[in-house]
Every structure is written in C-alpha cells, then in structure tokens.
Amino acid sequence: MTTQDHAIAVVAADTQEPPPPRGQLRLFVDAFASNKLAVAGLVVFVLAILVALTADVISPYDPNAQDLAVRLMGPSAEHWLGTDQYGRDLLSRVIHGTQISLMVGIVSITIATLCGVTAGALSGYLGGFVDDIIMRCMDVLLAFPALILAIGILAVLGPSILNVVIVIAVVSTPQIARITRSAVLTQKEEEYVQAAIVIGLPMHVRLFKHVLLNCLAPITVQATLLVANAIIVETSLSFLGLGVRPPTPTWGTILFEGKDYILLGMWWMSVFPGIAIILAMLGLNLLGDGLRDALDPRIRGADA
Amino acid sequence: MEKLLEVAGLKKYFPIRKGSLFSRETKYVRAVDDVSFDIHKGEVLGLVGESGSGKTTTGRLLVRLLKATEGDIVFEGKDTQAMTDAQFRPLRRDMQFIFQDPYSSLNPRLTVAHAIAEPIRLHGVATGKEVEERVGDLMNTVGLNPRMASRYPHEFSGGQRQRIGIARALALNPKLIIADEPVSALDVSIQAQVLNLLHRLRDEFGLSYLFIAHDLNVVQHLCERIAVMYLGKLVEVADRESLYAEPLHPYTQALTSAIPVPNPRAKRDRVLLKGEIPSPVNPPSGCHFHPRCQFATEQCRQVVPTLKKVNATRSVACHLY
Numbered sequence: 001m002t003t004q005d006h007a008i009a010v011v012a013a014d015t016q017e018p019p020p021p022r023g024q025l026r027l028f029v030d031a032f033a034s035n036k037l038a039v040a041g042l043v044v045f046v047l048a049i050l051v052a053l054t055a056d057v058i059s060p061y062d063p064n065a066q067d068l069a070v071r072l073m074g075p076s077a078e079h080w081l082g083t084d085q086y087g088r089d090l091l092s093r094v095i096h097g098t099q100i101s102l103m104v105g106i107v108s109i110t111i112a113t114l115c116g117v118t119a120g121a122l123s124g125y126l127g128g129f130v131d132d133i134i135m136r137c138m139d140v141l142l143a144f145p146a147l148i149l150a151i152g153i154l155a156v157l158g159p160s161i162l163n164v165v166i167v168i169a170v171v172s173t174p175q176i177a178r179i180t181r182s183a184v185l186t187q188k189e190e191e192y193v194q195a196a197i198v199i200g201l202p203m204h205v206r207l208f209k210h211v212l213l214n215c216l217a218p219i220t221v222q223a224t225l226l227v228a229n230a231i232i233v234e235t236s237l238s239f240l241g242l243g244v245r246p247p248t249p250t251w252g253t254i255l256f257e258g259k260d261y262i263l264l265g266m267w268w269m270s271v272f273p274g275i276a277i278i279l280a281m282l283g284l285n286l287l288g289d290g291l292r293d294a295l296d297p298r299i300r301g302a303d304a
Numbered sequence: 305m306e307k308l309l310e311v312a313g314l315k316k317y318f319p320i321r322k323g324s325l326f327s328r329e330t331k332y333v334r335a336v337d338d339v340s341f342d343i344h345k346g347e348v349l350g351l352v353g354e355s356g357s358g359k360t361t362t363g364r365l366l367v368r369l370l371k372a373t374e375g376d377i378v379f380e381g382k383d384t385q386a387m388t389d390a391q392f393r394p395l396r397r398d399m400q401f402i403f404q405d406p407y408s409s410l411n412p413r414l415t416v417a418h419a420i421a422e423p424i425r426l427h428g429v430a431t432g433k434e435v436e437e438r439v440g441d442l443m444n445t446v447g448l449n450p451r452m453a454s455r456y457p458h459e460f461s462g463g464q465r466q467r468i469g470i471a472r473a474l475a476l477n478p479k480l481i482i483a484d485e486p487v488s489a490l491d492v493s494i495q496a497q498v499l500n501l502l503h504r505l506r507d508e509f510g511l512s513y514l515f516i517a518h519d520l521n522v523v524q525h526l527c528e529r530i531a532v533m534y535l536g537k538l539v540e541v542a543d544r545e546s547l548y549a550e551p552l553h554p555y556t557q558a559l560t561s562a563i564p565v566p567n568p569r570a571k572r573d574r575v576l577l578k579g580e581i582p583s584p585v586n587p588p589s590g591c592h593f594h595p596r597c598q599f600a601t602e603q604c605r606q607v608v609p610t611l612k613k614v615n616a617t618r619s620v621a622c623h624l625y
Contacts, residue, residue, distance in 0.1 A: 199476070
C-alpha cells in the first residue's frame with residue numbers, strides 16, 4: 001500500500017523522536033530557545049526578578065537613607081546613577097523599585113488571569129444566560145477607563161500596595177475574560193470537541209483538556225502584556241498619590257519625583273527609572289510573543 | 305437479519321430567534337422532518353442528499369451531538385431518547401462517529417497516541433501498558449505506522465488524519481459507526497483508499513455503518529442500502545442494485561444521472577435540476593420537491609407524499625407510485 005510506504009519513509013527520516021510526555025516539553029523548549037528575541041526577553045525578565053529578589057544584597061546604599069551633602073549629584077563612581085533631591089542613591093532606589101513594581105505586576109495579573117479565565121471559559125462554553133450575566137458584568141468594568149476605575153476603587157479602599165494589587169486585578173480581569181471567551185467560542189465549535197462528546201468525555205474534562213489547552217496561546221500573550229500594563233498603571237497611581245506611598249521606592253515614584261528637575265538639566269532622576277520601565281516592557285513583550293509562537297505546535301513545526 | 309438501530313419519526317427543528325432578548329421564537333428550521341429508517345447488524349446504509357438536506361443533522365442526532373425535537377432512536381432494543389446523558393454514556397462505546405473534516409476533528413495539541421488512547425482510557429477498555437499496545441494495533445489496522453504515535457496531527461496529510469479519526473472511532477470496538485462524509489474533504493485518489501479501509505474494517509470487525517455522503521458515486525461501493533434525503537425528509541430507500549438500475553423518485557433520478565460516466569461518447573439522458581434547494585424554514589407545500597420536479601402535478605403541490613413500500617426491498621415517497 002502506497003500510504004504505508006510513504007509513512008515508513010517519513011519515519012525513517014526521523015526515528016529519534018522522544019516519547020510523548022517529555023517530547024511535548026522538549027519541543028516547546030527547543031522552539032522557544034531557537035527564537036533569539038524571546039530568549040532575550042526571558043533573560044531580561046529573569047534578571048529583573050533576580051534583581052528584585054536580591055535587592056537588599058546588591059544595593060550599594062539603603063534606598064531611603066538621606067545624605068543631603070550629596071543631593072542632586074549626577075552619575076559618579078560613588079553613586080553610579082546619581083542621587084535625588086534628598087541625596088538618596090538612585091541605583092539603590094531603582095533596584096528596590098524593581099521589587100515592588102514587579103511584585104505588583106505579577107501578583108495582580110496572576111489573580112486577574114485565574115478569575116478571567118474561569119469567567120471567560122464558563123461564559124464561552126456554557127453560553128446563553130450564564131454568558132449574558134458574566135459578560136455584562138465584564139462590560140460594566142470595561143466601560144470605565146482602567147485608570148479612572150482604579151482611582152475610584154482606591155479612593156474607597158485607601159492607598160496601599162495590597163489595594164493597588166486588588167485594583168489592578170479587578171481592572172485587568174475583563175480583558176483576560178474577553179480573550180478567553182472569544183478563544184473558547186472559536187474552539188468549542190471545532191470537531192475535535194464534538195469528537196470528545198462522542199467518546200463520552202465529561203464536560204469539565206472537555207473544557208479544560210480540549211478547549212482551554214487550545215486557548216493557551218492568546219491567554220498567555222495577553223497575560224504577559226497585561227503585566228507590562230499593570231506596571232504602568234501602578235506607576236501612574238503612585239504618581240497620583242493613590243498607589244504606593246513615598247518614601248517606598250517604585251519606578252513610578254522615582255520617575256515622577258524626578259520630573260521637576262528634568263528641565264533643570266538633572267536628567268538622571270527620570271531617565272534611569274524610565275530605562276528600567278522600558279527594559280521591563282520590552283522584555284515582557286518579547287517574552288509574550290515568544291511564548292505564543294512556542295506554544296503553538298503548528299508554528300513550532302514550521303520553525304524547526 | 306437483526307435490527308441494530310431503529311429510527312422512527314425523528315424530527316429536529318432549530319428555532320430561529322428574531323429581534324432582541326425578549327422576542328419570542330417564531331420560526332423553525334426543519335432540518336430533519338419525520339425521518340424513519342432501520343440499520344441491520346452488519347449492514348451499511350448510505351444516506352445521501354445535497355447540502356442542507358439534513359443528513360448530517362440526522363447523524364448527529366443519533367450520537368446525541370444534538371437533541372432530537374421528537375421521535376424515537378432505538379439502539380439494540382433500548383430507547384435512547386428516554387435516557388439521560390449519564391445513562392447514554394455506556395452506549396457511546398457501541399456507537400461511534402467519523403467526522404467530515406480531518407483537519408478540525410483532531411485536537412492540534414494532543415499527539416495521535418493521545419487522541420486514540422483517550423476513549424480507551426475513559427471507558428477502561430484497557431489499562432497501563434495495554435493502552436499503548438492497543439493504540440499500536442489500531443494504528444496498524446488503519447494502515448498507519450505505530451512509530452508515528454508520538455506525532456502531532458499537523459504532521460500528517462488529510463488522508464492520514466482521517467485514518468487517525470477512524471482509529472479513534474474503532475478504539476472502543478463499536479457496533480455502529482456513523483461516518484459523516486468521511487471522504488468528501490479528501491483527494492479522489494485518497495478517497496478510494498479510505499473507502500477500501502472502511503470496507504475492510506467492516507468485514508474484519510462486523511461493523512455496521514451509517515454512511516453519509518452527498519455523492520452517490522462514493523456510496524455505490526460501500527452501501528447495501530441507500531436512503532435519499534431531500535429537505536429533511538427521506539424520498540427513497542432502496543437496495544443498491546435497484547436504486548442504481550432504476551431510480552424511482554424524480555430526485556433520485558436526477559442524482560443518479562449526475563454520476564459521471566467514464567466514456568465521453570456515451571449518450572446520456574441527463575436530468576438537470578433547476579434552482580437551489582428551498583429553505584427548510586419555509587418548505588414548499590405538498591411534496592417538498594415539486595418546484596424542481598418535471599413530473600409535478602396538482603396533487604404534488606397540495607398533498608405531502610409519505611414513504612410507501614413499492615416492493616420488499618424499496619420504498620419511495622412520491623405520488624407517481
């Protein structure tokens with residue numbers, strides 16, 4: 001039979017295929033590793049996390065220690081990134097800022113993803129009445145600009161890091177829910193889901209194993225981009241005095257403390273936290289794109 | 305011969321909602337409208353009709369991918385319509401489905417081995433090491449190399465994918481397989497391979513098929529009996545020989561005359577159908593086929609014909625007989 005001959009020829013060309021469970025992970029890692037931009041994004045992201053975790057060890061100074069003798073100094077051998085208006089070491093402040101900014105971004109989007117995926121999956125898969133109720137609630141949240149909604153909620157809850165996390169989770173949930181719902185809607189009409197019904201697979205297994213597995217790519221990309229967005233929202237809230245209170249350093253507070261001095265030529269107070277934000281955004285976006293490509297077996301196949 | 309499946313008065317109406325959330329359902333698409341047929345053990349029944357005739361809906365109703373509006377589906381003497389989903393689950397072992405589109409019927413993120421093993425594990429047909437063996441056997445049975453088990457669906461051609469779908473349907477040792485246009489998405493050369501495979505499997509495993517197709521040519525080689533469907537109703541049911549030799553219903557005549565003859569000089573009496581299949585929301589009065597029928601009479605415009613037995617092996621729904 002010709003098909004069998006063909007099949008054997010195909011197999012012979014590539015007989016060293018690893019067994020399925022490990023194979024799946026291997027394929028994913030290989031595909032991700034072959035994408036240089038994605039690896040660069042991952043490196044930036046991992047570095048940022050390392051900096052955040054070891055902030056107390058690697059900071060040359062206490063981030064809140066004031067030394068008025070050296071206030072508003074440019075970059076030098078003692079203070080690599082210069083000092084601010086109270087003579088605090090900018091490098092130490094940016095390093096400690098990484099801790100808070102990343103923590104707020106990651107924790108809030110993790111919460112948002114859990115809530116959003118659950119809501120979106122139920123909404124898309126069950127449809128009808130459940131869909132109407134869940135999505136109308138999400139529409140209400142989406143109707144307000146994220147920042148305005150965040151300001152409103154924080155005005156009620158009061159400013160604190162925990163409340164910032166809650167607020168960002170609340171304003172990000174509808175975005176994840178929408179992405180998940182639309183992905184679920186397209187996937188659930190596919191014949192492989194019907195095939196799962198025909199073999200008698202229970203609904204929750206169908207939803208998680210078959211439908212959500214195929215929605216991973218858009219959700220991952222959206223979540224990664226939302227972490228970047230969460231950092232920006234945190235920055236804005238801190239500037240408005242509704243987020244993290246001074247003197248606790250975050251990239252946002254440092255950046256905005258520096259804004260009064262930028263026209264006086266003291267660029268370092270704004271530029272360095274700005275660079276930190278840009279690097280984090282770039283890293284997260286590259287990482288998101290890389291994950292999307294590596295998670296998709298079709299694109300994965302085309303790359304190899 | 306023993307009856308495996310009996311379908312009686314099967315109806316599926318899809319409601320069309322118009323307007324907003326609060327408006328009432330007013331109209332129905334009568335996708336399947338009072339269809340009755342039997343499938344005997346070991347028999348292959350072909351169900352043919354053009355797009356929109358309700359043949360796929362009929363197939364889906366049988367395996368409960370859709371809930372019937374009315375009618376009975378009796379499988380091995382058990383009335384499935386009275387069952388809850390949980391009661392119906394054990395029956396799924398005996399009734400499997402082959403899908404039309406081999407590109408969307410396999411989960412792109414699961415390996416072939418996983419796709420075939422899923423029903424085996426779920427129904428506890430085999431456990432542990434045996435599962436892998438069984439997957440290998442099934443792949444051999446459908447003509448795929450078991451060494452490709454750890455590959456993903458996108459690495460296969462359409463014909464190979466359809467074989468994977470067939471292996472998955474076979475995994476539970478079913479008694480009845482409903483094949484929904486299993487070859488219509490494939491190249492002609494591959495069609496023959498898949499049809500031969502289905503034919504071989506039937507002999508090997510004593511399967512019965514409901515073979516859905518839009519093309520009488522494909523049905524010819526596999527099916528012993530053929531049911532012709534038009535706009536939600538069966539218009540003719542006959543054994544293969546008499547249907548091809550002497551089609552009775554004018555619609556069947558049109559379909560058989562559309563089968564290509566591999567002889568350019570052959571004189572052919574083509575019956576050409578005019579127009580499109582009418583909308584099942586507003587089917588024509590009387591015989592649904594009368595607007596396209598060259599023999600239509602006043603009676604056809606007013607009285608709905610019923611499926612009448614013409615002789616022992618065939619019946620037709622037409623006022624001419």
